[in-house]
Amino acid sequence: MGALNEAMPPSWLIGVQTYRVAGLLFLYPFLYYRVIPASFALPAAIGDFLTGLLAPAVAWAVARRRPGAFVWAVAWNIFGLVDLIVAPTAAFLSHARVITIYPLALVPLFIGPPLGILTHVFSMRNLAIAARREATEHAAGRSLEVSEPLDQLALELTVQTPTR
DSSP, X not given: OHHHHHHSOHHHHHHGGGGGGGGGGGIIIIITTTSXXXXXXXXXXXXXXXXXXXXXXXXXXXXXXXXXXXXXXXHHHHHHHHHHHHXXXXXXXXXXXXXXXXXXXXXXXXXXXXXXXXXXXXHHHHHHHHHHHHHHHHHTTOOOOOOSHHHHHHHHHHHHSOOO
16 A cells, blocks of 8 residues: 555645535535534535645645645645544534434545545655655755745755655
8 A cells, every 4th residue: 555655646645635625515405404503514514625625726736846835735634634533523512413314424424534534644645755755856966946945844854854
């Protein structure tokens, strides 16, 4: 699995999360018909929607090595991870009926968050591998453009990080 993750372009694991724009489905009809409470629906739907909406832009920036792309990708991954922790927590705390209705309970509790969390974790690992690879190429004399202070910091951290 590690070799597959390492060989995959970093932008792929970011772009694949575009599907999360469907999180708006939690707002209607479930919220309208009071199947799920707003205290669960709003954070879950908005967090998923924003993660999915930003995924293509972040993936595009990473694929083209735009200035600040690494930092944006890390921030996007952290936001997506936090959302995937907040949504099930909100479901439990709000006593949402959806967590007692089979098969609807599978999505917010057992399918969506675990798969999304794994995708974000693999994405972060993939970004670290790509940054390390770029740092190695830079150290070998190949040109690498670093145009922002945070990109420079990311580059320095990956150069200093020992590899196994």
